[in-house]
Structures are given as C-alpha cells and as structure tokens.
Amino acid sequence: MATLSHIDEAYCRRLLEEMVSIPSIVGEEKELAEYVASELEALGLRPELQVVEGDRPNVIALWDSGKPGRMLMLNGHLDTVPICEGWSTDPFKPVVKGDRLYGLGALDMKGGLACLLTALKAIVDSQPDIAGSIAYTAVVGEEAYSKGAKALLKTPVARANAVIIGEPYSGYGSGAIPLGITGKILYNIVVKGKAAHAFRPEEGINAIEEAAHIIANLHRLKLREHPKFGRGNLCTLKIEGGYKVYSVVVPDRCRFEVNRLLVPGETVSSAIEDMRRLVESLGLRAEVEIGTKPPRYEPFEMSPDEPIVKAFTEAFREVHGREPEFQYSKSITDANVFTGEGGIPSVHYGPGGGGAHQADEYLILSTLRPTVEVYLRTILKYLGGGSGG
Ligand SMILES: [Zn+2]
The missing domain is CATH 3.40.630.10 (Zn peptidases)
Structure with missing residues (x-):
C-alpha cells in the first residue's frame, strides 16, 4: 500500500x-x-x-x-x-x-x-x-x-x-x-430532618445520622448482573451537613453524593427507583429527596x-x-x-x-x-x- x-x-x-x-x-x-x-x-x-x-x-x-x-x-x-x-x-x-x-x-x-x-x-x-x-x-x-x-x-x-x-x-x-x-450517574441525595436543641435530640430528627444510615446500607442496593460486565458498583464521594458556625443544634439537613457505575440495561430512572426502594426499606423519619446531578454517562x-x-x-x-x-x-x-x-x-x-x-x-x-x-x-x-x- x-x-x-x-x-x-x-x-x-x-x-x-x-x-x-x-x-x-x-x-x-x-x-x-x-x-x-x-x-x-x-x-x-x-x-x-x-x-x-x-x-x-x-x-x-x-x-x-x-x-x-x-x-x-x-x-x-x-x-x-x-x-x-x-x-x-x-x-x-x-x-x-x-x-x-x-x-x-x-x-x-x-x-x-x-x-x-x-x-x-x-x-x-x-x-x-x-x-x-x-x-x-x-x-x-x-x-x-x-x-x-x-x-x-x-x-x-x-x-x-x-x-x-x-x-x-x-x-x-x-x-x-x-x-x-459502563455508564455512570451521580446520585444527589438530600436528607431533611428537624432541628432541635442538641441536648434534647429526641425532639428533632438528625439528618446526618439518618443519612449515615442510608450510606451504611448502600451495599443492599440491587445491582443488575450483566453477563459481560458483571455488576456495577457504588462509591460515596461527598457528604455535607451540620452547622456553619459551631452550634448545639440537631442538624436538619444533610446532602451526599454517590457515584454509581451502570451496566447496559440499567438507566437513570431504574437507578433512582433502586435507591428509592432502599430508602423506603429503612423506615427513616427524615424526608429524603433522591436525584442525580451531572455528569451522567450512558x-x-x-x-x-x-x-x-x-x-x-x-x-x-x-x-x-x-x-x-x-x-x-x-x-x-x-x-x-x-x-x-x-x-x-x-x-x-x-x-x-x-x-x-x-x-x-x-x-x-x-x-x-x-x-x-x-x-x-x-x-x-x-x-x-x-x-x-
Ligand atoms: Zn484520555
């Protein structure tokens, strides 16, 4: 040639x-x-x-x-x-x-x-x-x-x-x-609790502790087995919550981000549904908003x-x-x-x-x-x- x-x-x-x-x-x-x-x-x-x-x-x-x-x-x-x-x-x-x-x-x-x-x-x-x-x-x-x-x-x-x-x-x-x-999504999860004086935590709902409960149970999330890729995976990348200036208050908000690799057959909406089911199974008192944020890859x-x-x-x-x-x-x-x-x-x-x-x-x-x-x-x-x- x-x-x-x-x-x-x-x-x-x-x-x-x-x-x-x-x-x-x-x-x-x-x-x-x-x-x-x-x-x-x-x-x-x-x-x-x-x-x-x-x-x-x-x-x-x-x-x-x-x-x-x-x-x-x-x-x-x-x-x-x-x-x-x-x-x-x-x-x-x-x-x-x-x-x-x-x-x-x-x-x-x-x-x-x-x-x-x-x-x-x-x-x-x-x-x-x-x-x-x-x-x-x-x-x-x-x-x-x-x-x-x-x-x-x-x-x-x-x-x-x-x-x-x-x-x-x-x-x-x-x-x-x-x-x-693989593809990937980034879960953006906002946990909304209830503020109270931290000496009486039972009067509030601690958003950080509720978020910790979700994170500790992430391994229970149902990941689809793909014949060639096997299963995707999960990794918590970031967590934020609690006071800006030191204060003895039950935190009412916590936000965390979890990276999830997707195999073919898994989609953004199936991934959100998986997380919703996991959160529901935990019987939390806080309100949990499950979303995603960029970047997202197919x-x-x-x-x-x-x-x-x-x-x-x-x-x-x-x-x-x-x-x-x-x-x-x-x-x-x-x-x-x-x-x-x-x-x-x-x-x-x-x-x-x-x-x-x-x-x-x-x-x-x-x-x-x-x-x-x-x-x-x-x-x-x-x-x-x-x-x-
Ligand atoms: Zn490169």
Whole structure:
C-alpha cells in the first residue's frame, strides 16, 4: 500500500513534543486547540474552532475523498489532568530518556492526537483511492464532564459512521480494546430532618445520622448482573451537613453524593427507583429527596462484528502479527458520549506508555509508528469499500 510509505515519523515526533510543551490542563485547552488547527491548515484542510464555552474550543476538520461513502471520525481530547505531586521532570517539557518521552499528557493523550494527525497527513499526501470522508476532531474536557464530546454531537460530524479514539489502549492486557463501557450517574441525595436543641435530640430528627444510615446500607442496593460486565458498583464521594458556625443544634439537613457505575440495561430512572426502594426499606423519619446531578454517562456494548471493529482487528493483526484483546471495561471515556449517547460505534487504540493521571507520565516512542500504521490500515479498509466489511 503506497499510503503506508507516506508515514512521516519525524512529523509525528515533532507534533508530540510541541503538544506536550503547550499546557492544556482541563479548562485551558485553547492554545493547544489553536496549535492543532494551525497544523490542520498546514495540511491544506479548513479546520473550524467550535466554541464549547468561554475560551474552550473543539477543533473540527474534514477531509473529503470526493466520492460518497462512510464518514470516519478520528478523535482525541485536548485536555490533560492537572499536575499532581511528585514529578521528577518539568511536566510541560518533553524529556526523552531511552525509548520514553516524559511529560504531562504525553500518553493521555497527546501521543494519540499526534498519531491520528500523522495518519491523516499520510492520507492527504498520498490521496488513496478510497470513498467517503474523514473527520479529525480534538475536543475539550474529556477528563471532567465530556462537554467537548457532547458539543460535537451537535455538529455535522454527529453523522459519522464510526470513530477511532486515540486513547492509550494497546490491545493487550489491561489495555485490551473496549467493546463496551459502563455508564455512570451521580446520585444527589438530600436528607431533611428537624432541628432541635442538641441536648434534647429526641425532639428533632438528625439528618446526618439518618443519612449515615442510608450510606451504611448502600451495599443492599440491587445491582443488575450483566453477563459481560458483571455488576456495577457504588462509591460515596461527598457528604455535607451540620452547622456553619459551631452550634448545639440537631442538624436538619444533610446532602451526599454517590457515584454509581451502570451496566447496559440499567438507566437513570431504574437507578433512582433502586435507591428509592432502599430508602423506603429503612423506615427513616427524615424526608429524603433522591436525584442525580451531572455528569451522567450512558453505558454501551458493541458487537465484535461492527465494521469498524472488524477493520481495526484486521489492521492490528497485519501490524502486530496477533489478535487484539478485547474487554468490557469499567471506565468512562468520550465513547460514552459518541457510542452510548450518539450511537456511533467506536474503537479505542493508541500508543503505549505509563503513568496516566500520575507523576512521570510517559509515552513509549517506538509505539508511535505501529500505532499510525494500524490507524492507516484501519482507515483504508473501512473507507476502501468492501474489505473493511
Ligand atoms: Zn484520555
């Protein structure tokens, strides 16, 4: 395939190093968005900046083969998590040691953005005989509320037939490719008691103690068993109540938040109903309001026979000489938006490394080239008409 000879490794490496040098902590993605847009322009494309809110734009660019066909989206997120303690190098300076490049976001996921762009460059440079179009999208806010991905679903790329997300899933072990991902909701539970002098607690209803009773019984909540995911899970994340300024008063209000992972088949309303039944079974005296608050993500599962999954599987086999491993993953990514909400089948795949969301995050440089090659072969099969299924 002539297109494969157009893989520009030096270009990929330059993109990665420059992207790591541009801080893009969640909420501050603009400079990196403008950088990605300028690189897309340099390829002769006409990128658009979609303002998601304030100073936070997504980048969207389209390459059209001129022939009708599928639309394949290449996607990544611009944002990184904030700097955490313990870095032994400057997190905003790419530092190479052996086969590793250290820097914040190197793995999650500036490496993926660079590889996807390098694959697109090989397409633009070689103009292969394929049909349909490729949308390159880089979004804000994956690490928090997926606002960028949600905004993207309001643009014409929402009609993409499939999406490749350049997250660092290597295709084996803990990096097995997700064929499905859990969803999640955040319960917001407000317990309303009755104030009284705290020397006569029996005259009031203690909202904190009633809330504690619910939390201590959360393990009794009925979680649905899914054949592939098993059960979801629960974690209390926050609790607040009691006086602002010290006072000997029975607290009349307590609010707490519980994260719940959902498996396919569980919905927001079924989850609220589960909690309502649990609370009723406890015979509390307080009034309990059960609600949810953002963020909320839909779970999904896909068939291994999805055309994009088949195209990727063949491409992976050709490059790595073995089958990719798949998993049903207890996690959250922008695929919950694209696939769970938008119904666009997805493949997660990206370069290797370690330390995502930790100090000394690094990317393994020798995985860049094979990653780009898997992307390109997947694109050619999927848009090639036929061979991709
Ligand atoms: Zn990520």
